[in-house]
Each structure stands twice: as structure tokens, then as C-alpha cells.
Amino acid sequence: MFFHIVLERNMQLHxxxxxxxxxxxxxxxxxxxxxxxxxxxxxxxxxxxxIESVGKGLIRDGTAFVxxxxxxQCVVFRPFKGEILEAVVTLVxxxxxxxxxxxxxxxxxxxxxxxxxxxxxxxxxxxxTSDGSVKIQKECEVRLKIIGTRVDxxxxxxxxxxxxxxxxxxNDPAAAA
Amino acid sequence: xxxxxxxxxxxxxEPFIKLVRLLARAFYDxxxxxxxxxxxxxxxxxxxxxxxxxxxxxxxxxxxxxxxAKELKLHAKQLRKIIRHFEEQNxxxxxxxxxxxxGAKMYSVAVAATTGGRAEDKxxxxxxxxxxxxxxxxxxxVRYKLHRMKKKLKDELxxxxxxxxxxxxxxxRKYNALDALRLISMEDDAFHCENCNSELVVECNKLxxxxxxxxxxxxxxxxxxxxxxxxxxxxxxxxPLMDQINRVKDLPVPDFGSLIAWExxxxxxxxxxxxxxxxxPLRSQGGYGSTPMPFLGETKxxxxxxxxxxxxxxxxxxxxxxxxxxxxxxxxxxxxxEQRGEMRQEAKVDVGSSKLSDDKKSAMEGGxxxxxxxxxxxxxxxxxxxxxxxxxxxxQREEETGGEVGAPDNELASTSPNRxxxxxxxxxxxxxxxxxxxxxxxxxxxxxxYKVDLNVEAEASGGEExxxxxxxxxxx
Ligand SMILES: [Zn+2]
Numbered sequence: 001m002f003f004h005i006v007l008e009r010n011m012q013l014h015x016x017x018x019x020x021x022x023x024x025x026x027x028x029x030x031x032x033x034x035x036x037x038x039x040x041x042x043x044x045x046x047x048x049x050x051i052e053s054v055g056k057g058l059i060r061d062g063t064a065f066v067x068x069x070x071x072x073q074c075v076v077f078r079p080f081k082g083e084i085l086e087a088v089v090t091l092v093x094x095x096x097x098x099x100x101x102x103x104x105x106x107x108x109x110x111x112x113x114x115x116x117x118x119x120x121x122x123x124x125x126x127x128x129t130s131d132g133s134v135k136i137q138k139e140c141e142v143r144l145k146i147i148g149t150r151v152d153x154x155x156x157x158x159x160x161x162x163x164x165x166x167x168x169x170x171n172d173p174a175a176a177a
Numbered sequence: 178x179x180x181x182x183x184x185x186x187x188x189x190x191e192p193f194i195k196l197v198r199l200l201a202r203a204f205y206d207x208x209x210x211x212x213x214x215x216x217x218x219x220x221x222x223x224x225x226x227x228x229x230x231x232x233x234x235x236x237x238x239x240x241x242x243x244x245x246a247k248e249l250k251l252h253a254k255q256l257r258k259i260i261r262h263f264e265e266q267n268x269x270x271x272x273x274x275x276x277x278x279x280g281a282k283m284y285s286v287a288v289a290a291t292t293g294g295r296a297e298d299k300x301x302x303x304x305x306x307x308x309x310x311x312x313x314x315x316x317x318x319v320r321y322k323l324h325r326m327k328k329k330l331k332d333e334l335x336x337x338x339x340x341x342x343x344x345x346x347x348x349x350r351k352y353n354a355l356d357a358l359r360l361i362s363m364e365d366d367a368f369h370c371e372n373c374n375s376e377l378v379v380e381c382n383k384l385x386x387x388x389x390x391x392x393x394x395x396x397x398x399x400x401x402x403x404x405x406x407x408x409x410x411x412x413x414x415x416x417p418l419m420d421q422i423n424r425v426k427d428l429p430v431p432d433f434g435s436l437i438a439w440e441x442x443x444x445x446x447x448x449x450x451x452x453x454x455x456x457x458p459l460r461s462q463g464g465y466g467s468t469p470m471p472f473l474g475e476t477k478x479x480x481x482x483x484x485x486x487x488x489x490x491x492x493x494x495x496x497x498x499x500x501x502x503x504x505x506x507x508x509x510x511x512x513x514x515e516q517r518g519e520m521r522q523e524a525k526v527d528v529g530s531s532k533l534s535d536d537k538k539s540a541m542e543g544g545x546x547x548x549x550x551x552x553x554x555x556x557x558x559x560x561x562x563x564x565x566x567x568x569x570x571x572x573q574r575e576e577e578t579g580g581e582v583g584a585p586d587n588e589l590a591s592t593s594p595n596r597x598x599x600x601x602x603x604x605x606x607x608x609x610x611x612x613x614x615x616x617x618x619x620x621x622x623x624x625x626x627y628k629v630d631l632n633v634e635a636e637a638s639g640g641e642e643x644x645x646x647x648x649x650x651x652x653x
Contacts, residue, residue, distance in 0.1 A: 091361070091366065093361070093367060094367065095343075095357070095367065095379075096341075096357075098357070098358075105358060107354050107357035107358070109340075109354045110379070111341055112341070147339075147340065148355055149355075150355040150356075157355060157357075159340050159341075159354040159355055
């Protein structure tokens, strides 16, 4: 799920960035530091949308660096158990398959793939129905439901299922081509 | 509708006692104080003891554990073990205090005042433990237990929402699907043990772990059958418990409060209604501010909001589809008969309060009469509304037949008095076409959707021009 939230971060800036561009420098550094990172608590920071406030800088003892507390608005992406996501398959093996939904990696184990889909080894390992009408392989797009998340301080990993109504392959570029 | 002021409810202990007794038999029948590895001789086999204890507790309120042990002819230690088990399960409240002459006296008075029993007079003045069934929690606990059981079986049955587990055949280390990212090996795309690098296999430590369902379809099928069987059996076995749960659902819960509070209330009650029989649990409480009954806890004022509506649903709406209120049904909606309330409409209107089902009667315990009144009001209201709409349709049709030659007489004849709104409006679509011929400036797009509302409006003003105006408005 996406959230628009306000976060705070203490930015350390070298004096060479001071001057009338100080604020711009701070913001561009903030973007570089924060966007694309993941915190277990808030999820993945997708994009910074605005700066709420920049506090007074504090000179750090012994170094020339100055710390600015910056409050910023950002869009975060945090997957939840029970959430439905659309993801791109990245790897298929006999244990199941991996998929990516933006920054999130999801693993779908074999027992959560419909029973009528069999694993086919080969150059392009895949899961296929007996009539060959549905095939899950690399680059496929699938709709899946998250059934579990592992949230570490800097990482979120999910396990999902496609064994439910309206889940499964939604678009197969290989088949379309 | 707004007749919901503070409602004083009579607390009835009886259904809750039954709930506890059923609960005891359903879940604690097998409980034994002996651990499993001890040899079980016929003599030491004390299964069923937990049921005995719980049953006895339903006859008491707060009770000194020592007295309870004596009455049940149980060893105090044994009893304490059982009680502690139930305390962990949140079924029982406990209190411990250093006994004083005054405390012992208070307790004896309270026991005499509430259950008419007699407490042991000669108590040693050391720390004593008291316990009491935790009625306010029990309802939730039972529901939670049942829910967990069912969910576990169902999830297992469907293999849903279970995170796959993997094990290392070499060093027995366990992993699950959430570790997948770390386990995947770049060489052969298989999962490998972090410890010894051997390839992992799918684990199956499910309820029916005898069969290893390692991709073996037959084993999986057998397992599934077994689970389905279990689930069915469970449904049958817990049925009485479920019924009881549903019965107490809307009843006010008896709450004895803490030991001290209970004793204090009992003392007041004993003093004030000395000669009255205070043991009658069915005696209703007086108004707010009157003497609180010692065994019922503090007088509680419950604002009973929207409970009536729930009742209607649970009593009649056994299908998953909700019955839409008649004013919500519009032309063109694809509804089932159930949703239209087709089957239930007659029943709703005809059945008076005298023909209430047993369920409803039991729901009436504890002052749900107001809800019923409300129901009745709704029924009457909807009946009136439907009739109004039908009359109106009739009128319209009559007007048409006056103006046009080929009026659909047959259809008129088929207009039964208890026609449903949805069906009627479907017919009116045809009429609409005719109307359009009469009054050219009519927007065709979606005017059908307003049909039901239009009827009501037209009734209010009682004119055909009004109808036309409305249609014009739709167009704009
Ligand atoms: Zn290993």
C-alpha cells in the first residue's frame, strides 16, 4: 500500500555546499540519500514530494559538518499481509517463483501455485497447465496476494499466493509476441 | 427510530452457566493434571476433573480455593494446578490476600448473601486464594478458540496462507519461504542450506504429518480427505456450543467484579434487603441508582445502538446476500429474489409478534422488545410504501388506458397486490417507451434509473405534469 507521510532526517552537509544554494543542496542530497531506501517501519521510500521544514543547523564538534534536521513529505510503499499486488516474475524454479512489484520481492512457493500447474524444467523453466493455456515464466506479469511479510530494519520480503480467485497470470509478453 | 435511550438490561446468569458447562465439556474434557510421560494407571487417571471444577464454579461466585478443594474432595495442590491452568486461559479471575478476621467475615457474609451457601468459618489467617469465573471474558474466549480451530483446519485444507517450510535433510535445520531470498543458489536455482549447503526439501509438519506430501499427489489427496473429515466432525461436535454462543450473543454479561468489590456490594445488599431473598438471580435490577445487586456487578447502563438491525440480519438473512431495502431497488438492477426480499416480504409483513421464532424469543430476553417494536415498525412502513407504489402504478396505468387504445389489459390483470418494486419497475420500462411517444422531449439515457423515485414524487404531487417536469430535469 502507498502512503504519503512526513518523515524527518538529520542531514549532514559540508560547508562547501553553503551559500545561497544551501537549501537546494540539502534537498538534492536528501533525495539521493533517501529515495529508494527501505525501512522496516515505513516501507520503501518511493519519492520525496516536498520539504516541510529545515531546522537550524548545528555545527558538529571537531568536524566542519553541519547537521540540519529536515522534515520532508514522501510517498512510501509498504506491503501488507492480505494485500493484492501485481508483479513481474523474475525467476522460476522447482520450489516456486520469485516476482517483483517495484522494489518489493515476493516468493510464491509451489504449494501456493494452483495444483493443475506443473513445473517444466529447461532453458526457460516455467509452470504450465496441462493444456498449456497458462504459463508462468520469467517476465510474466502475475497478480498475487501477499500472505506473509518479513520486515527487517532495512528490508522487506514477502511470500505470496496465486491460489485463489482472480489471481495468476495477467499478461504474458512471451505468449503475446 | 430514536427510541433508544439508555436501556437497563436484566442480567441473566443461566445462559452463561450453560455456556461454561458446554465449554468445559468441549475443550477440557481431556485435561489431566498428570503430565503425559507419567504412567497412567486407572487410579491416577483424573481426566474430566477440569469439567468438575468448572461446573462447581458455575454454582458459585467468588470462592475461596481451599473451601472449593474441600467440597470437591480434591487435594488443594491439585485444584490449584487446575485453577492456574484456567487462569492462564483467562477463564478464571483470581485474587490472593492475607486473611484477617474481618476479611473472613466479609467473605462469609458475601457467600451467604449471594449463593446462600456457607463459608468455612475457622480459617487460618494466612494468605488465601480466591477464584471466580470470568464471565465477561468467556464469550470472547470461546469464540476465539472456535475461530482458531476452524481457521487452522480450513487453511490447512486449502493450503492457503501457509508459509511453506523447508528442511535440510543433512543437518535438520528448518527454513521457510520467507527465507527464500537467502536460500536461493545462483548455480542451480535450488534452495540450499546456509549451514551445510545441501539442497533443501519441502517440509510437511502439518496436522497429518504421517504422510510426507512431498509433491506426491496421492498423499496430498489423502491428507485433504482426512482434514475435510475432521472439519466436518468438528462442525457437528461444536454445534451445541455454537448455538449457545449465538444465544448469549446479545445478552448482558454477568460481572461479579473484583473480590473486594463483590464483598462490599454483598455486604450492602445484605444489610439493605435483609429479609428479602437476595439469591433470586432472576430478580431484575431496579432503575439506575437503586441498590446494585451483589452478584451482578455494578449497575451498567448500556446504550443499545443498532442491535435491532443486527437481529434482523441474523434471524432472516441466512444467505450471504443482503436484502436490499425496497427504496434502494432501482430499475435495471440485477438482483436475486433473496436480495429483493421476495421470499421474506410476506413473512415480514404478516407475521405478528405472536409468531416469533424461538430464536427471536430467546433474543427477547434482556429487553430486546424495543428492537422488535422497531422491526414491526419497519415492516409496516415497507408494506405501506410498497402498497403506495403499487397504487400509483395502477393509477398511471389507468390513465394510460384512458389515452391509448391498445392498453395492456393482460398485464394489468396480472398485477398482483404483493408485486415487488423491482419487478414492477421492469414493466414500466415498456410504459416508458409509450410515454416517450406522447411527450417527445424525453431523454432516453438512463431515465429508467429514477423510476422508483419518480413514482414517489408523483404520488406526492399527484399530477402528470409533475412527472414530465421531472423528466425534463433529468434531461438537463
Ligand atoms: Zn544443512
